[in-house]
Amino acid sequence: AQRVTQPEKLLSVFKGAPVELKCNYSYSGSPELFWYVQYSRQRLQLLLRHISRESIKGFTADLNKGETSFHLKKPFAQEEDSAMYYCALKPNAGGTSYGKLTFGQGTILTVHP
Amino acid sequence: DADVTQTPRNRITKTGKRIMLECSQTKGHDRMYWYRQDPGLGLRLIYYSFDVKDINKGEISDGYSVSRQAQAKFSLSLESAIPNQTALYFCATSDISGNTIYFGEGSWLTVV
Numbered sequence: 001a002q003r004v005t006q007p008e009k010l011l012s013v014f015k016g017a018p019v020e021l022k023c024n025y026s027y028s029g030s031p032e033l034f035w036y037v038q039y040s041r042q043r044l045q046l047l048l049r050h051i052s053r054e055s056i057k058g059f060t061a062d063l064n065k066g067e068t069s070f071h072l073k074k075p076f077a078q079e080e081d082s083a084m085y086y087c088a089l090k091p092n093a094g095g096t097s098y099g100k101l102t103f104g105q106g107t108i109l110t111v112h113p
Numbered sequence: 114d115a116d117v118t119q120t121p122r123n124r125i126t127k128t129g130k131r132i133m134l135e136c137s138q139t140k141g142h143d144r145m146y147w148y149r150q151d152p153g154l155g156l157r158l159i160y161y162s163f164d165v166k167d168i169n170k171g172e173i174s175d176g177y178s179v180s181r182q183a184q185a186k187f188s189l190s191l192e193s194a195i196p197n198q199t200a201l202y203f204c205a206t207s208d209i210s211g212n213t214i215y216f217g218e219g220s221w222l223t224v225v
Binding site for chain 2: 036043044045046049086090101104
């Protein structure tokens with residue numbers, strides 16, 4: 001069974017500081033990893049996926065298979081980045097697991113002015 | 114862009130009562146999900162359905178049941194609510210790839 005761990009429940013930084021939200025996973029196969037974000041009073045939405053190798057709102061995340069990590073990074077945090085962030089894993093094993101995400105516990109990021 | 118709509122948005126109910134949370138989606142997706150969000154525990158999957166005739170238990174299905182009335186509708190029931198079912202419930206939908214999950218706004222349920 002797969003597992004996603006976000007070790008930090010709360011993370012506070014000042015505006016302009018770098019930020020890194022940690023995500024570690026355990027899965028025997030080759031997973032797909034995602035970051036979802038939930039801004040205040042908004043619904044949970046996809047931020048980025050590792051397959052896309054894209055930068056969204058200045059955030060990037062690199063899948064490190066050796067360390068089984070998918071940390072989310074941004075070099076200069078903004079106040080509007082304050083939100084709840086979830087790391088999620090999708091197995092590629094096929095069968096009934098296919099397409100079903102497992103989420104981490106979430107990290108609340110607060111960016112202070 | 115209310116692709117996924119949940120009703121009710123907020124509900125307070127008493128222990129032992131039956132409560133139903135309803136969800137509808139306009140994405141045309143076959144796959145629908147019910148998640149529960151608790152502080153420190155993140156999102157946990159209660160039930161999921163890959164099509165109208167396919168319903169599967171998730172991590173924490175005990176005490177819950179679901180009904181997939183149509184491709185667009187997926188309801189969650191608590192047959193006899195208990196206080197530790199107090200949580201924020203999310204309905205979601207995705208296409209067959211599961212690469213993007215679209216969530217509803219959530220339903221706050223308080224069991225007293």
